[in-house]
Amino acid sequence: MNPSVTAPSLKALRQCIDTAAASSGGADASALAMAHAIAERLLQVESDLHEQSSLLRTVLDESPDFIILKDHEGNFLLTNAPVARFYNTTPEAMVGKHDGDFGCPPEMAEAFRQNVQDIMARGETEIVYEESRDARTGRTSYFKSIKKPFAGPDGRPRILVIAHDITDLREAQLRVEESERRLRHALEATGDAVWDWHLGSGRLTLSQRWQEILGYRAEDLSGTLTDFLQCLVEEEADDINRALGECLEGRGDYQHEHRMRRRDGSVIWVLDRGRVVERDADGRPVRMVGSVADVTDKKSAQDLIWQQANYDALTGLPNRHMFLDRLQREMQVSDRSGHPCALLMLDLDQFKEVNDSLGHAWGDVLLQEAAQRLRLCVREVDTVARLGGDEFMVLLGDVADPTSVTRVVHDILKTVSQPFRLGSDLVYVTGSVGVTFYPNDASSTEELLRNVDQAMYAAKREGRNCGQYFAPVMQVAAQERMRLITDLRAALSHQQLQLHYQPIVDLASGEVHKAEALLRWKHPERGFISPAEFIPVAESTGMIHEIGDWVFHEAARQAARWRRERPDFQVSVNVSPLQFENGRLALSAWLHHLRSLDVDGSCVVVEITEGLLMEAGPEVTRQLLRFRDAGVQVALDDFGTGYSSLAYLNRLDIDYIKIDRSFVSNLKPASPDLALCEGIAMMAHKLGLKVVAEGVETEEQRALLQAAGCDYGQGYLFSRPVPATQFDALLAHRSHEPA
Ligand SMILES: Nc1nc2c(ncn2[C@@H]2O[C@H](COP(=O)(O)O[C@H]3[C@@H](O)[C@H](n4cnc5c(=O)[nH]c(N)nc54)O[C@@H]3COP(=O)(O)O)[C@@H](O)[C@H]2O)c(=O)[nH]1
Numbered sequence: 001m002n003p004s005v006t007a008p009s010l011k012a013l014r015q016c017i018d019t020a021a022a023s024s025g026g027a028d029a030s031a032l033a034m035a036h037a038i039a040e041r042l043l044q045v046e047s048d049l050h051e052q053s054s055l056l057r058t059v060l061d062e063s064p065d066f067i068i069l070k071d072h073e074g075n076f077l078l079t080n081a082p083v084a085r086f087y088n089t090t091p092e093a094m095v096g097k098h099d100g101d102f103g104c105p106p107e108m109a110e111a112f113r114q115n116v117q118d119i120m121a122r123g124e125t126e127i128v129y130e131e132s133r134d135a136r137t138g139r140t141s142y143f144k145s146i147k148k149p150f151a152g153p154d155g156r157p158r159i160l161v162i163a164h165d166i167t168d169l170r171e172a173q174l175r176v177e178e179s180e181r182r183l184r185h186a187l188e189a190t191g192d193a194v195w196d197w198h199l200g201s202g203r204l205t206l207s208q209r210w211q212e213i214l215g216y217r218a219e220d221l222s223g224t225l226t227d228f229l230q231c232l233v234e235e236e237a238d239d240i241n242r243a244l245g246e247c248l249e250g251r252g253d254y255q256h257e258h259r260m261r262r263r264d265g266s267v268i269w270v271l272d273r274g275r276v277v278e279r280d281a282d283g284r285p286v287r288m289v290g291s292v293a294d295v296t297d298k299k300s301a302q303d304l305i306w307q308q309a310n311y312d313a314l315t316g317l318p319n320r321h322m323f324l325d326r327l328q329r330e331m332q333v334s335d336r337s338g339h340p341c342a343l344l345m346l347d348l349d350q351f352k353e354v355n356d357s358l359g360h361a362w363g364d365v366l367l368q369e370a371a372q373r374l375r376l377c378v379r380e381v382d383t384v385a386r387l388g389g390d391e392f393m394v395l396l397g398d399v400a401d402p403t404s405v406t407r408v409v410h411d412i413l414k415t416v417s418q419p420f421r422l423g424s425d426l427v428y429v430t431g432s433v434g435v436t437f438y439p440n441d442a443s444s445t446e447e448l449l450r451n452v453d454q455a456m457y458a459a460k461r462e463g464r465n466c467g468q469y470f471a472p473v474m475q476v477a478a479q480e481r482m483r484l485i486t487d488l489r490a491a492l493s494h495q496q497l498q499l500h501y502q503p504i505v506d507l508a509s510g511e512v513h514k515a516e517a518l519l520r521w522k523h524p525e526r527g528f529i530s531p532a533e534f535i536p537v538a539e540s541t542g543m544i545h546e547i548g549d550w551v552f553h554e555a556a557r558q559a560a561r562w563r564r565e566r567p568d569f570q571v572s573v574n575v576s577p578l579q580f581e582n583g584r585l586a587l588s589a590w591l592h593h594l595r596s597l598d599v600d601g602s603c604v605v606v607e608i609t610e611g612l613l614m615e616a617g618p619e620v621t622r623q624l625l626r627f628r629d630a631g632v633q634v635a636l637d638d639f640g641t642g643y644s645s646l647a648y649l650n651r652l653d654i655d656y657i658k659i660d661r662s663f664v665s666n667l668k669p670a671s672p673d674l675a676l677c678e679g680i681a682m683m684a685h686k687l688g689l690k691v692v693a694e695g696v697e698t699e700e701q702r703a704l705l706q707a708a709g710c711d712y713g714q715g716y717l718f719s720r721p722v723p724a725t726q727f728d729a730l731l732a733h734r735s736h737e738p739a
Pocket residue numbers: 502516517518519520530531532535551573574575576637638661694695696697714715716717721
C-alpha cells in the first residue's frame with residue numbers, strides 16, 4: 001500500500017474526465033458523470049486509507065512494546081518507533097535491513113535471524129525470552145517476545161514479532177539470584193550444611209557439607225524433599241512440619257532442634273535453620289534456604305548436665321531438684337483427682353557407724369543397694385529419690401486407700417532391715433520413716449517437707465526401725481525447737497550462759513579438790529533451761545563448738561582463780577563427742593588460753609562419754625593424746641550406761657571413771673549395783689584409774705561407795721551445782737569443817 005503513488009494519477013484521472021466533459025460539449029454526459037463519480041469515490045477511499053494508515057502508524061509507534069514485521073530472510077519489513085529508538089535510527093531506515101545493521105553484535109543478529117526462520121519453518125506462534133543490546137546505551141535489555149509466523153501476499157513466510165521489554169523484572173530476578181548465591185556462599189563458608197528448597201519445582205539442593213554430616217554421597221540423593229524427609233526420626237516429623245509450616249506462612253524464621261538419621265543408621269542431633277528468600281506476587285513462598293549444624297556433642301553435654309542436675313550420681317535415683325519437681329506435679333494431679341498423695345522420708349539409722357567403721361566406699365555400696373531395694377517397694381509410677389546422705393524420699397501418687405501407704409512403710413522397714421553384704425561383712429541397719437499426706441497435712445511443698453522431716457524424727461525418737469505419721473503436735477514441737485534455736489544463738493552474745501560448779505569430794509578426807517562445771521542458760525522469759533534440753537539442740541545445729549569453747553575458757557579461768565589458794569584444784573568440763581568431729585576441737589587455742597592464765601593443763605579435766613570412745617577414730621585418739629601430753633586429764637563420764645568396753649581405758653590414757661548415778665540411786669548393802677560399783681572400782685584401780693561416783697544423795701550411799709572403793713563422790717548430798725561465788729563460800733566453809 002502506497003497512496004502517494006496512486007494519488008497523482010487519481011487527480012489526473014479527474015482532470016482528464018473534467019477536460020473530456022468540457023470538450024465533448026455534453027455528449028455522452030452520463031458516462032462522464034459516472035466516470036466523475038468513480039473518480040470522486042476513489043479520491044474518498046484514498047483519503048480514508050491515508051487516515052487509517054497514519055492512525056495505525058500512531059498506534060504502532062505509541063505502543064511500549066517493540067513491533068516488528070520481518071520477511072522470510074529475517075529482514076525488517078516494518079518496525080515501530082520504540083524499535084527504531086532502541087537501534088538509534090528511524091523506522092523507515094530499517095526497512096529491508098536486519099539487526100546486525102544497527103549495532104547488534106553479529107552473533108546475536110544471526111541468532112535472531114535463525115530464530116525467526118526456525119519459527120517460520122515450524123509455522124506456530126512461539127514465546128521467546130531473549131536479550132539484545134541497546135545501541136544508544138550499550139546496555140543489555142531483556143525481552144519476552146511473541147513471534148507469529150504467517151504467509152505474506154507473495155505467498156512467502158513473514159513473521160510478526162511483538163517484544164515486551166522485561167529488563168526491570170529480569171534485573172530484579174538477577175539481583176535475587178545474585179544475593180541468594182552470595183547467601184549460599186556465606187553459609188557454605190560457615191562450614192554448616194546448607195540446603196536450598198525451591199517449592200515450585202520441589203527441587204532440594206543439599207551442599208557438600210550437608211552430605212558429609214548425614215553420610216550421603218551426591219549420587220545417593222534424588223534432589224527432592226525426600227532426601228530430607230528420609231533422614232527424619234518418625235516421631236519428630238510432625239513437629240518439624242509444624243515449624244516449617246509456620247515459617248512458610250510468614251510467621252518468622254524456621255529454627256528447630258531435632259534428630260536426623262544418617263545413611264549408616266546412626267542418629268545425630270541437628271540445629272536446623274531456614275528462611276524464605278523468595279515469595280511470589282501473592283506472598284506465596286517460592287524458595288527457602290537454610291542450614292543444618294551438627295549439635296550432637298553440645299546436646300550430649302546438655303543431656304549430661306541435665307542428668308547431673310536431676311539425678312543422684314551414686315544411686316541413679318532422682319535428686320532433690322527432680323524430686324521437688326515431681327512433688328509439685330503430683331500435688332497438681334491430686335488437686336484434679338481429689339486423691340491424696342503421700343510423702344515418705346526414710347533415714348537409715350546406723351549408717352554413720354557403717355561409714356565410720358567400714359569406710360565411705362562400703363557406705364556407698366550400702367546406699368546403692370538400699371536404693372534398689374526401695375524401688376522394689378513401690379509402683380513404677382511412684383518416685384524414690386535420694387536427697388543426700390542416707391536420706392531417701394518416696395512419693396506415692398493417687399493414694400485412694402491410705403492402708404496402701406502403711407503397707408509401703410512396712411515393706412520399706414522390712415527391706416532395709418535385711419542384712420547388707422559389704423565385702424566379707426554382713427551389715428545390719430534399720431530405718432526410720434516419716435509420713436505426711438497432701439493435701440490433708442499441708443498445702444505447700446515447704447510445709448510437706450517440714451512435716452515429713454518432723455515425722456521422721458519422731459520415728460527416730462520412738463526408738464527407730466519404725467514409721468511415724470505426721471501429726472500437728474509435731475508441728476508445735478518443731479516450732480518450739482525453732483524458737484529455742486533462735487534464742488540459743490542470742491544466748492552467748494547476751495551473756496545468758498553461765499557455769500555452775502558442783503564439788504567432787506574426796507570420800508576418804510571429805511575435802512573438795514575438784515568441781516564439775518555444769519552449763520546453765522538463764523533464759524530471759526523461761527528462766528533456767530536445763531542443759532539436757534538445749535545441749536542436744538546446740539549439737540544438732542553446730543552451736544556446740546562455740547558454746548564448748550566458751551565453757552572451756554570460763555571453767556579454766558575459774559580453775560586458775562581457785563588454784564591460787566589450792567594448787568592441786570581441778571575443774572572438769574563436759575566435752576560433747578561432736579566437738580571432736582572433723583578435727584574441729586580448738587585444742588591449740590584452749591592450751592594457749594591455759595598458758596595465758598599461767599596455769600598448766602592439770603587444772604582441767606575433760607569429761608567424755610563412752611560413745612566417743614566407741615567411735616574413736618585416729619583423729620579422736622590423736623586429740624586425746626594431745627590432752628595427755630598437755631597434762632590435761634580425761635574422765636570417762638556416765639560409766640556403765642554404754643558399751644563399757646574396758647579395752648580402750650588403757651589404750652587412750654583415761655584418768656577417771658565416773659560411775660553413772662543410775663547405779664548409785666538404788667545402792668543398798670549387798671545389792672547388785674553395789675557389787676557392780678565394787679567391781680568397777682577394783683578394775684579401775686588395777687588399771688591405775690581413779691573412780692568418781694555420781695549422784696550421791698544420801699549418807700548411806702556415800703558410806704557404801706566409800707566402802708566399795710570409790711575415790712570421789714559427787715551429788716546433792718554434798719552440794720547442788722552452784723554459781724562460782726557460792727562455790728567460793730562452799731570452799732571456805734568446807735575447809736573449816738572436819739571430814
Ligand atoms: N557438752 C556439755 N554437756 C553439759 C554441759 N553442762 C552440762 N552438760 C550435760 O547436760 C546434762 C544435764 O546436766 P545437768 O542438768 O547440769 O545435770 C547435772 C547435775 O546437775 C546432775 N546431778 C548432780 N548430782 C546429782 C544428784 O545427786 N542427783 C541427781 N538427780 N542429779 C545430779 O547430774 C548432771 C551431771 O551429769 P554428768 O555430766 O553426767 O556428770 C548432763 O548430761 C551434763 O553432762 C556442758 O558444759 N557441756
